[in-house]
Amino acid sequence: MSPALIEELGRIVGPRWVRHRRAELKTYAMDGLPTRESYPGVVVIPASSSEVREVVRLLHLAGAPFVARGAGTGLSGGAVADPETVLIALTRMNRILHVDPVRRRAVVQPGVVNARLSEAVAPLGLHYVPDPSSQAACTVGGNVAENAGGPHCLKYGVTTNHIVQLEVVLPDGSTVELGSPHGEPWGPDLVGLFVGSEGMFGIVTAITVRLEPVPASVRTLLADFPTVRAASEAVSSVIATGIVPAAMEMMDRACVAAVEASIYAAGYPTDAAAVLLVELDGQPDAVEAESETVRAILCERGARSVRSASSAADRARLWQGRKKAFGAMGRIAPDLAVQDAVVPRSALPDIMDRIAEIRDRHGLSISNVFHAGDGNLHPNISFDRGDPDLVHRVHVACHEIMAVCVAAGGSITGEHGVGSDKLDYMPWIFSPETLAAMRAVRRVFDPAERANPGKVVPVHACREWRAARGAQ
Amino acid sequence: MTARPTAPDYSSLDPCVHCGFCLPACPTYLATGDESDSPRGRIVLMRALERGEIGADDAALLQHLDACLGCLGCEPVCPSGVGYGRGIQTAREQLFARRGPSPLAAAVLGVFRRDRVWRPAFTVARWLRATGLPRVLAGGGRAGFGMGMLAASAPATARGGAPGRRLARPSAAAAAPTVALFRGCVMDTLFGHVHDATRRTLEANGYRVVEVEGQVCCGALHEHAGDRAAAESLARSNVEALAGSADWIVVNSAGCGALLKAYGHLLGTEAATELAGRVRDVSELLADRGPRPGGELPLEVAYDAPCHLQHAQRVHAAPLAVLGAVPGLRLRLLPSSDKCCGSAGIYSVLRPDMARAVLDLKIQSFAQADPRPDVVATGNPGCLMQIGAGLRAAGLAIRVVHPVELLDESYRRAKIYG
Ligand SMILES: Cc1cc2nc3c(=O)[nH]c(=O)nc-3n(C[C@H](O)[C@H](O)[C@H](O)COP(=O)(O)OP(=O)(O)OC[C@H]3O[C@@H](n4cnc5c(N)ncnc54)[C@H](O)[C@@H]3O)c2cc1C
Ligand code: SF4
Ligand code: SF4
Numbered sequence: 001m002s003p004a005l006i007e008e009l010g011r012i013v014g015p016r017w018v019r020h021r022r023a024e025l026k027t028y029a030m031d032g033l034p035t036r037e038s039y040p041g042v043v044v045i046p047a048s049s050s051e052v053r054e055v056v057r058l059l060h061l062a063g064a065p066f067v068a069r070g071a072g073t074g075l076s077g078g079a080v081a082d083p084e085t086v087l088i089a090l091t092r093m094n095r096i097l098h099v100d101p102v103r104r105r106a107v108v109q110p111g112v113v114n115a116r117l118s119e120a121v122a123p124l125g126l127h128y129v130p131d132p133s134s135q136a137a138c139t140v141g142g143n144v145a146e147n148a149g150g151p152h153c154l155k156y157g158v159t160t161n162h163i164v165q166l167e168v169v170l171p172d173g174s175t176v177e178l179g180s181p182h183g184e185p186w187g188p189d190l191v192g193l194f195v196g197s198e199g200m201f202g203i204v205t206a207i208t209v210r211l212e213p214v215p216a217s218v219r220t221l222l223a224d225f226p227t228v229r230a231a232s233e234a235v236s237s238v239i240a241t242g243i244v245p246a247a248m249e250m251m252d253r254a255c256v257a258a259v260e261a262s263i264y265a266a267g268y269p270t271d272a273a274a275v276l277l278v279e280l281d282g283q284p285d286a287v288e289a290e291s292e293t294v295r296a297i298l299c300e301r302g303a304r305s306v307r308s309a310s311s312a313a314d315r316a317r318l319w320q321g322r323k324k325a326f327g328a329m330g331r332i333a334p335d336l337a338v339q340d341a342v343v344p345r346s347a348l349p350d351i352m353d354r355i356a357e358i359r360d361r362h363g364l365s366i367s368n369v370f371h372a373g374d375g376n377l378h379p380n381i382s383f384d385r386g387d388p389d390l391v392h393r394v395h396v397a398c399h400e401i402m403a404v405c406v407a408a409g410g411s412i413t414g415e416h417g418v419g420s421d422k423l424d425y426m427p428w429i430f431s432p433e434t435l436a437a438m439r440a441v442r443r444v445f446d447p448a449e450r451a452n453p454g455k456v457v458p459v460h461a462c463r464e465w466r467a468a469r470g471a472q
Numbered sequence: 473m474t475a476r477p478t479a480p481d482y483s484s485l486d487p488c489v490h491c492g493f494c495l496p497a498c499p500t501y502l503a504t505g506d507e508s509d510s511p512r513g514r515i516v517l518m519r520a521l522e523r524g525e526i527g528a529d530d531a532a533l534l535q536h537l538d539a540c541l542g543c544l545g546c547e548p549v550c551p552s553g554v555g556y557g558r559g560i561q562t563a564r565e566q567l568f569a570r571r572g573p574s575p576l577a578a579a580v581l582g583v584f585r586r587d588r589v590w591r592p593a594f595t596v597a598r599w600l601r602a603t604g605l606p607r608v609l610a611g612g613g614r615a616g617f618g619m620g621m622l623a624a625s626a627p628a629t630a631r632g633g634a635p636g637r638r639l640a641r642p643s644a645a646a647a648a649p650t651v652a653l654f655r656g657c658v659m660d661t662l663f664g665h666v667h668d669a670t671r672r673t674l675e676a677n678g679y680r681v682v683e684v685e686g687q688v689c690c691g692a693l694h695e696h697a698g699d700r701a702a703a704e705s706l707a708r709s710n711v712e713a714l715a716g717s718a719d720w721i722v723v724n725s726a727g728c729g730a731l732l733k734a735y736g737h738l739l740g741t742e743a744a745t746e747l748a749g750r751v752r753d754v755s756e757l758l759a760d761r762g763p764r765p766g767g768e769l770p771l772e773v774a775y776d777a778p779c780h781l782q783h784a785q786r787v788h789a790a791p792l793a794v795l796g797a798v799p800g801l802r803l804r805l806l807p808s809s810d811k812c813c814g815s816a817g818i819y820s821v822l823r824p825d826m827a828r829a830v831l832d833l834k835i836q837s838f839a840q841a842d843p844r845p846d847v848v849a850t851g852n853p854g855c856l857m858q859i860g861a862g863l864r865a866a867g868l869a870i871r872v873v874h875p876v877e878l879l880d881e882s883y884r885r886a887k888i889y890g
Contacts, residue, residue, distance in 0.1 A: 330487035
């Protein structure tokens, strides 16, 4: 990175907030996906919207590419930059700017940590609904960019359903307001377009979110199944009743074992082949009736036992275990390939069998933890990158799992985004024409493709896409 | 000795999957938002150091590893059970072996190595404190902050003066369990009044407190800095002095207590392990007995957990039980009460800017608390002085005391001491 540019950046944010020494760059070389490492050219940590604007303006004039970064918990290599690229970390912009309890809105800076927001508005009886498992660490800005989901998005929708307005610095350094605080967009829904754009359209510097009242009553059930298939079938049976649980999450034996060995041990049965965590919320009477129905179905589908959280603390413990599950997998092996795919719910039982078959054939250790209610799978492969043969097998297995999901009518990502990790899979599910349309939209915001370059939308020649598709 | 130096062991970091859950638990990351100042970033640096990808003399690596408080706030939140503390200790020893201490660190650590150096130094400080000047000069600038620290070490009431070294009153029945008071250095000079309160409250709860000669500084500051040889030598003196002295060794400084409890690990001898097993924080001994309730103190009290008590010793409930024994005392935990104050041994002397940035987050939460606390209670001398100075610099009229001081005051009100 040119010393002149580094100096210019320092003039904007203060030299203290520009990181360019090798050791420092190394700490930014990965996000939550430790298998992709790339040193950024320089890291700049602005303190305000206007500093972001000036930085992006400078980069526009210099023709330099850039990547935004929140907490770096992303699982698709999205917040990682190459040596020609400037990494803009939004972590210092962590203030909640305004809370309107009457209209149930909050305006936050992008670096606010998801869980902090809900904590801050809890005294008002409100919360911010999207609750990715990483919520203790990830930022609202990162959630917007990834359109993050979470256990409770089954009933209440993912991030995009909870964002009404965005302040965005476009790649040329100009600032635009998208949407309105009323949440009724006039004209094209640009907020909808921006949410999930993975940093390709610019940097969001202020976010107006919807807040929701904390539900009057909540019931959390923990069911324990002798086979993964029985648990998967139970999921479909519950949904078939027309009841929409607030959340429905599955963990298999390997995952339960890792959680139970951690400080987040939740008291899950370690001898179960799979456990289901089902939550119902709403008015007390309805919750009571629905949980009885759900309990009956779970038992009918072969649950060995179904227990209900006995207290708020017990409920919190059951959820902490689920939410810290990825982290706990470091106990199995030092490296983890986190997969993210969506399949039609009805295909769940068969897909789970196929994943087990792939696991056994390659001799791998796979633990499953996922949002079962919406068919969003996370088969996680534990491995040690010191073993090249194993790394190869992991790579092949990831491909095979993804192919199986796509063949069942599924999609290549449920919530972790495409980033750089899923780039190769894009032609599996989108036609060259659709990919070209995506690229055209990208160029509307960013003609030179300097924002998060090389990610999300593959830029291969159309012929290569076709060849890749043909191979399917 | 001709033993070949073994390669530094960083295996406790192996389980890290880079998930980021530790970021919001780290005071330096909260202060800067910089991944290089986060546990996850430091783990990346330590692994690079281990593999030789980054040299032990790399200025950026040194800056960010040195900026770690060693507060261990990152350990209890890690789902993978990463042993961050062991990792950073290994790194500190590796780096110390190579570069030695900085001149400032060497000077400070040197003072604490010898009783005949630190005792007169702190005695002069106590005289200065007695003049009342530090209270007047306390402020936000660097010198003013230092004065604020000294002022904050003063007893809250005029009663305490010179340390009551031999105040021993005829004690509880001979059958009562005996407790040897670990005197330490800073505690024994600037915080003599806390030693007095420790003794009185323990005796009121049925312990017999005994004095043991020949103790030295615990060595925690040296260990923290990576100067293992100095820490070991001090530890050996203490093990010798305290061996067979009493049923329990009581410590009222969380930092000292954490190391005394780890003497077995540090020295690897049977005597050290045996001694370490008998070490208790004063709050633990009091909580074992209830402690007995005292007289009413109608105060808003915010408890602030010293890192070396909550993370290193994993003592959480005992100090709350001590404060709970004071009728009328309204106890609260503020959002920042489990975060490091930035004192961290001699860290606040070596890296005053980061220490202040870390402290400011805590002071803000006191300023914003509603109702505002009258008193902050915390069981470690560094925290008492650091938080006290920060409150003074911010112009907040909040007292900072050791929890046993409140219990002591409460017993006095109830006329328990007669
Ligand atoms: C243990 C664990 C559990 C997880 N569970 C879930 C889950 O349940 N659901 C889920 O959806 N995800 C989950 N994730 C993935 C991840 O936490 C989410 O994608 C999250 O939204 C990322 O936020 P972040 O702040 O870490 O963003 P980063 O990782 O820093 O960035 C992610 C992307 O957003 C872009 N970006 C960041 N900030 C901005 C900004 N201000 N403006 C524009 N672009 C920006 C980056 O360029 C990058 O492309 C999990 C991750 C981990 C490690
Ligand atoms: S929480 Fe643990 S596993 Fe996750 S990044 Fe921090 S140290 Fe690593
Ligand atoms: S020990 Fe404290 S300062 Fe150091 S990385 Fe852990 S939380 Fe941060």
